[in-house]
Amino acid sequence: MRIGFNSDRSNGVGDKPVQLRAATGVDHPTLPPRLVDGMIYNLQFVERERAVSAKTVAFDLDNTLTCFNDEQKAFVLRPEADWILQQLIDKGHRNVLWTTAKRDYTVDFFVQFPLMIGLFDRVITTENYYPDTSAKCDEFLAAYQHLKGDASIAEEFLRKGNVIKDVRLLGYSALVDDSEPKGVSPLGKINFCKAKYFSWYDPDLWEDPKQFLQRILESAAR
Numbered sequence: 776m777r778i779g780f781n782s783d784r785s786n787g788v789g790d791k792p793v794q795l796r797a798a799t800g801v802d803h804p805t806l807p808p809r810l811v812d813g814m815i816y817n818l819q820f821v822e823r824e825r826a827v828s829a830k831t832v833a834f835d836l837d838n839t840l841t842c843f844n845d846e847q848k849a850f851v852l853r854p855e856a857d858w859i860l861q862q863l864i865d866k867g868h869r870n871v872l873w874t875t876a877k878r879d880y881t882v883d884f885f886v887q888f889p890l891m892i893g894l895f896d897r898v899i900t901t902e903n904y905y906p907d908t909s910a911k912c913d914e915f916l917a918a919y920q921h922l923k924g925d926a927s928i929a930e931e932f933l934r935k936g937n938v939i940k941d942v943r944l945l946g947y948s949a950l951v952d953d954s955e956p957k958g959v960s961p962l963g964k965i966n967f968c969k970a971k972y973f974s975w976y977d978p979d980l981w982e983d984p985k986q987f988l989q990r991i992l993e994s995a996a997r
């Protein structure tokens with residue numbers, strides 16, 4: 776059974792605490808708020824993220840850090856995923872989760888693995904970056920205009936409906952994902968680290984965690 780999440784969203788951009796208590800009945804009072812609320816194209820948010828001095832690594836969720844086992848109705852964590860994220864923090868990096876998955880699904884993941892939330896500085900879900908109204912499209916274009924990005928690329932993203940996880944927009948150092956971004960950012964090439972597709976039923980495809988960490992560090996240093 777999937778555990779539902781009763782989201783209590785407010786307007787504007789800020790962070791929302793993961794309401795694990797609502798879903799699990801367990802308090803996690805030490806958890807700082809991490810879910811992004813609102814769109815990432817909000818100029819205040821863009822500037823805040825770009826001002827962070829630590830190298831930030833954005834991680835995809837599905838088939839990168841985890842996969843969902845439909846038979847058992849449970850997430851399976853990539854072996855040593857938590858170790859990799861902690862190593863990055865220990866080396867002065869900052870981790871962000873950036874997923875095309877929806878908020879509820881993402882919270883379900885954290886409900887199953889509550890200690891994982893502490894390894895991310897922010898969580899961006901599809902609601903935060905996919906512009907699905909004309910007002911959000913305007914906000915999207917304005918953000919790139921503000922940063923003097925290539926307007927024709929930004930417009931093409933909207934026309935084709937393939938808005939990418941643009942780590943350049945937020946000044947992040949690398950994107951770790953099992954699928955490649957469809958195109959370059961209006962702000963230039965993305966530092967992309969291809970995660971080997973993670974699936975619980977195919978251990979042959981699992982990458983050695985130390986090698987994976989090394990590749991992530993190299994991508995973030997480029």
Ligand SMILES: [Mg+2]
Pocket residue numbers: 835836837838839952953954
């Ligand atoms: Mg994926």
